[in-house]
Amino acid sequence: MSDTYIYFAIVLTAIATYLPRFLGVFSSDFVDEDGKIFKFISCVSYGILAALISRIFIHPVGALEQTSTAIRLLAASATIVVLFISKKNILFSSLFGVIFFGILNLYFN
Amino acid sequence: MNKTFDNNFKEGCLTALGIPGISLAASFFALGALFKNSGLNAAQSFLSTLIGFALPGQVVMAETLIVNGTLLNILIAVFLTNARLYPMTINLVPVIRQKNRPIWHYYFLAHFIAVTSWVYMLNNYEKITKESRFSFFLGLGSTLWILSTIATVVGFYTTGIISKKIFVAIIFLNPIYFMCMIISVLNKPHIVATVFLSFILAPILFLFTPDWSVLLAGTISGIISYFFFIR
Numbered sequence: 001m002s003d004t005y006i007y008f009a010i011v012l013t014a015i016a017t018y019l020p021r022f023l024g025v026f027s028s029d030f031v032d033e034d035g036k037i038f039k040f041i042s043c044v045s046y047g048i049l050a051a052l053i054s055r056i057f058i059h060p061v062g063a064l065e066q067t068s069t070a071i072r073l074l075a076a077s078a079t080i081v082v083l084f085i086s087k088k089n090i091l092f093s094s095l096f097g098v099i100f101f102g103i104l105n106l107y108f109n
Numbered sequence: 110m111n112k113t114f115d116n117n118f119k120e121g122c123l124t125a126l127g128i129p130g131i132s133l134a135a136s137f138f139a140l141g142a143l144f145k146n147s148g149l150n151a152a153q154s155f156l157s158t159l160i161g162f163a164l165p166g167q168v169v170m171a172e173t174l175i176v177n178g179t180l181l182n183i184l185i186a187v188f189l190t191n192a193r194l195y196p197m198t199i200n201l202v203p204v205i206r207q208k209n210r211p212i213w214h215y216y217f218l219a220h221f222i223a224v225t226s227w228v229y230m231l232n233n234y235e236k237i238t239k240e241s242r243f244s245f246f247l248g249l250g251s252t253l254w255i256l257s258t259i260a261t262v263v264g265f266y267t268t269g270i271i272s273k274k275i276f277v278a279i280i281f282l283n284p285i286y287f288m289c290m291i292i293s294v295l296n297k298p299h300i301v302a303t304v305f306l307s308f309i310l311a312p313i314l315f316l317f318t319p320d321w322s323v324l325l326a327g328t329i330s331g332i333i334s335y336f337f338f339i340r
């Protein structure tokens with residue numbers, strides 16, 4: 001694979017990434033912060049984000065693929081418990097989740 | 110630039126340097142390692158995050174390059190992966206919109222819209238005055254972008270130095286952070302319903318259509334919640 005080919009791939013990736021953002025700004029002209037379309041788009045956006053998280057936990061790609069699904073789900077569940085116990089302290093809960101996952105992965109994977 | 114703009118911008122930058130920046134940098138750190146293993150050089154890794162700042166699309170590009178995919182394959186695969194940015198942008202711009210601000214400012218700002226900056230802004234915009242939101246988001250998004258670009262290069266050069274088990278734990282920070290952010294704002298029935306439905310639907314749809322599962326699960330859940338709770 002030549003360097004030029006990789007540079008072309010990077011530029012095409014940038015175009016394919018900016019396009020939905022560009023179209024989003026264009027379409028947002030017709031959306032009002034208090035309107036029903038805004039609420040509908042909120043639902044879809046949060047839905048996509050939840051689906052993305054779910055996919056990373058259950059069907060990840062890359063390095064996480066080599067870890068156990070049970071460990072990932074156990075770490076995520078424990079983090080949710082800690083999040084509520086800590087009165088929704090995101091920093092503390094996120095760090096707990098990562099350390100707990102790291103320990104489980106170290107000893108049981 | 111006036112003083113109020115500067116202060117809001119600075120506040121956005123400082124926010125990005127906290128947990129949002131740490132979690133995102135961790136993911137881009139891993140991306141740098143992936144790029145090295147995929148045959149990219151340091152300049153290419155740097156350029157990729159600089160101009161194509163959206164991690165899942167960059168991962169898809171690297172994976173397609175590994176299997177000698179064509180440029181058309183890359184274009185389509187990345188577009189489908191990043192299509193989620195379309196509803197996210199439509200959702201965010203009305204929140205940060207200011208009267209009398211030229212439209213090209215929003216097209217410029219759009220480059221910084223990614224999951225981390227979007228989640229933070231959507232979760233916290235009610236605490237920020239309408240006039241301050243644009244400059245705050247500019248500070249937040251641009252700082253996250255710079256941190257990610259640096260983290261990609263650091264990840265590229267430190268591949269192999271860090272133990273694999275620690276490396277995997279670092280990658281786990283980003284999804285865990287997203288999960289905490291999303292759970293912390295589950296206070297509206299339509300959002301709660303969407304999130305739960307989508308969380309269950311995505312892995313099921315993955316079995317039938319891996320490429321479309323995220324978009325389909327999010328869209329179906331969003332439509333169902335909208336018709337049940339809002340319409």
